[in-house]
Amino acid sequence: METATHALRIIFGGVFDRFPKATLVLGHMGEGLPGMLWRLDSRWQFMNHRGVHLEKERPSDYIRDNVMITTSGVCAQAPLLGALLALGADRILFSTDYPMESNGEAVHFIDNAPISEPDRAKICHLNAERLLRL
Template sequence: MTCFETATHAIHLMLSGLFDEYPDLTVILGHSGEGLPFTLPRVEHRLRHQRPETHGNHKKAPTEYLRNNFFLTTSGVFRTQALIDTLLEVGSDRILFSVDYPYETMEEISSWFAQCPISETDRYKIGTENAAKLFQFNQ
């Protein structure tokens, strides 16, 4: 499945009303959310210009679901600008450090992540704390 297909499936979930019915449901998307932090504003713009009955049963804007029901990983996208944009769109509490092995090496991506111009607080959240909370490690 390509990132575009995965992103399309995620948008279908958002528009279906699933997250309104199950507000605690969490989905993890790789590759910086399959590009959704960059494309959802356009989707929302188009939805505003369509009749409401044509785009599903959702009660909130898709970006709200992305920020509340999804975790996005860094896998496959080790570009600083993309990480910063993802941080601005969803916040550091919703991002997980990840390596797209075997297509990337831990050494290469860890080195990139260590050099990213983000706060040490965000680096710790993304690199350790968020996964520990999500998967209930050490509890």
């Protein structure tokens, strides 16, 4: 939760408005943020922005445009499928959480995840190649 809070401070602090091409990579399936996008946008409108100005319409726009997440430490289908629905396969990177989690378990998880082969290729290597210009 602390990392998610820091990411939100980066967003609400206007960092991505000043640096619109910047990308923040969050581990642990996005630290819970992909599941909170609707709530973030709803509270943003309800709270009438509280004097904070963002150039984009909704906080979720920054997460979808400027954040990539990794699978590190989360080898479960539901969070992966939720992240795919919330962000799309272009925003997810395969990662392990060694030594906290087993590399073998992470590989088994992604190899057997109920996703399409094109999405698996993006998550396993194509997104990293694009992001890191490999």
